[in-house]
Amino acid sequence: MANKLRIGIIGAGSIATAHMHGFGQLQEDVILDAVTDINLELAKNRAKEFGVRRVIESSEELLQDKSIDAVVIAVPNKWHAPLAIQALQAGKHILLEKPMAINGEAAKEIRKAQKESGKIVMIPHQLRWQASALEVKKQVEDSSLGKIYYAKTTNLRRKGIPGWGSWFTQKELSGGGPLIDIGVHMLDLTLWLMGNPKPVSVYGSTYAAFGPEKKGLGSWGTPNWNGTFDVEDLATALVKMDDGSTLSLEVSWAAHKDTDDTATVQLMGTEGGALLKGNTLRFYTEKFNQPIDVDIPVLTEESERILLNKHFIECIREGKEPISSSLTGLTNNLIIDAIYESSVTGKEVLINWD
Incomplete structure (x- = not known):
């Protein structure tokens, strides 16, 4: 040892x-x-x-x-x-x-x-280390879904603004609201499952319908009623990739919507599709000219936190690149920047890789 x-x-x-x-x-x-x-x-x-x-x-x-x-x-x-x-x-x-x-x-x-x-x-x-996500990744790498040309990912909270007035809701300290808080997870997971295509452009919108009125408050974080709320509470975007595929994103801290707050990814490929919702996993395909749905039971042997900690240790020991490397972190940041810019300009924004 x-x-x-x-x-x-x-x-x-x-x-x-x-x-x-x-x-x-x-x-x-x-x-x-x-x-x-x-x-x-x-x-x-x-x-x-x-x-x-x-x-x-x-x-x-x-x-x-x-x-x-x-x-x-x-x-x-x-x-x-x-x-x-x-x-x-x-x-x-x-x-x-x-x-x-x-x-x-x-x-x-x-x-x-x-x-x-x-x-x-x-x-x-x-989220990359959840058993359900690892199974989807395996099927993607085995080409069971064919070429993935469209993905949709959502994480919509109905009443979940964290720590109103704290660093969470101050753009200077956080960089933004649910887009940079939970949207970054959904972007990261979905891009990874798609095979890490390179994002090239974004069209997006953000909204602040609840936070400025001190509505939609959740239980996470400690509020500071003398603080401020100058971030969004809902964001939506369409991200285009260099291979022609598209990713649709919807995230919120608060919204008038029937939602169970569960992170969801849908993949659509030429040979099959997948629905990943928490630990629920379903695949879609067609055989004998008939649609077929297959529910896959997911067995969790180790928690995702333990698995990612083990991967970090392994990368240090072996000197290898982590699967969630700094390049993936940069990719997520560039997409988020472009979504915020698009929301302000109302136009499509090319992602700045320079």
């Missing part, structure tokens, strides 16, 4: 605890070595709860600690790029929470720093 990887955690909020729990199940491979947060009391409580060895007073101090091999960055979006770049310059591998950056330009800066450092950057999109 190789030496255990020493992991540092920057941020001690809810998402950080998911990583602490996940890596805590993999003690044969890693040591949860340190945690830091601007709220040191919270960091101390998390360290005690999850068995993290040390609490460090600042991210700067943690990143300069030469005994730490890799860091998890789980802080508000505005600080993703600054901390990631500092971490890479300090020689750390990174598990960087989504979205990779607050916008495409910041994502490009992370990519530049990564190339200079030679370190691993992985975006922990846990």
Whole structure:
């Protein structure tokens, strides 16, 4: 057994605890070595709860600690790029929470720093690791669906605006609303299932019908009634790919709609189709001139969080590219930027890869 990887955690909020729990199940491979947060009391409580060895007073101090091999960055979006770049310059591998950056330009800066450092950057999109998603990916790679020419993905919440007035609802800190919060997951998963075609243009619209009126509030996050809401609460878009395929996206934090809040992906291919809705999986095809629907039972052996943590460890050990690499993170950021721009201009926007 190789030496255990020493992991540092920057941020001690809810998402950080998911990583602490996940890596805590993999003690044969890693040591949860340190945690830091601007709220040191919270960091101390998390360290005690999850068995993290040390609490460090600042991210700067943690990143300069030469005994730490890799860091998890789980802080508000505005600080993703600054901390990631500092971490890479300090020689750390990174598990960087989504979205990779607050916008495409910041994502490009992370990519530049990564190339200079030679370190691993992985975006922990846990939906890729759900058993149902892995089964769809297998069928796509086996060509069971043929060429996928159209995909539709939705994640519509009826009443789920998180932490009104907190960093979630302030564009300067978050970069946007449900599009950059949950839409990034749906874009990432769907593009991966489609075979990672290259996006070339976007037409999109965003709306703020609930948040400004303090309606549609959910239970996630801590509200700050002295704060602001200057992001969208619903986004929709059509993304065109270089191979001619198209992706349709709908996401909301709040909407007057009958919805169970379940993330959904529909794939339509020349030989078959697939519906992925949570852990429900159905395939569609045609035989003997008759439509055939097949429901596939999905058996979950390990949680998606454990699987993605294992993949991160494996990539560091073997020096290989993560399946949710910094390039996929940049792709998501560029699409999101284009959707926001299209919503303002009312026109189709070409994606800027330069």
